[in-house]
Amino acid sequence: MNELLSDTARESLLKPLFDSGWTMVEGRDAITKDFKFKDFPEAFGWMTRVAIFAEKWDHHPEWNNVYNRVSVTLTTHDAGGLSALDAKLARKMDGL
Ligand SMILES: C[C@H](O)[C@H](O)[C@H]1CNC2=NC(N)=NC(=O)C2=N1
Numbered sequence: 484m485n486e487l488l489s490d491t492a493r494e495s496l497l498k499p500l501f502d503s504g505w506t507m508v509e510g511r512d513a514i515t516k517d518f519k520f521k522d523f524p525e526a527f528g529w530m531t532r533v534a535i536f537a538e539k540w541d542h543h544p545e546w547n548n549v550y551n552r553v554s555v556t557l558t559t560h561d562a563g564g565l566s567a568l569d570a571k572l573a574r575k576m577d578g579l
Pocket residue numbers: 541542543544558559560561562
């Protein structure tokens with residue numbers, strides 16, 4: 484099952500993500516980041532690569548794309564907040 488992150492897990496998993504531009508969403512146990520690309524094909528190509536992992540891990544982003552920008556919010560709906568899967572998907576997004 485996807486469990487909410489403990490305080491110690493938050494320290495170890497979320498801290499590096501905050502350092503790479505992720506922030507907490509106001510009023511939600513969720514993280515968000517805006518990604519900017521050269522153009523729409525770059526943005527959509529990245530979304531397609533992310534989507535393959537999201538589907539494989541059964542863990543899907545809330546995201547919005549306008550031309551070369553993608554704004555992403557991650558949380559675990561069935562846990563009601565942040566789980567290790569959100570950190571895993573965030574790290575993948577930063578790496579792709
Ligand atoms: C039915 C399906 O397995 C669930 O809705 C999955 C799909 N993707 C999901 N994605 C996210 N981010 N959180 C979930 O709780 C979740 N649950």
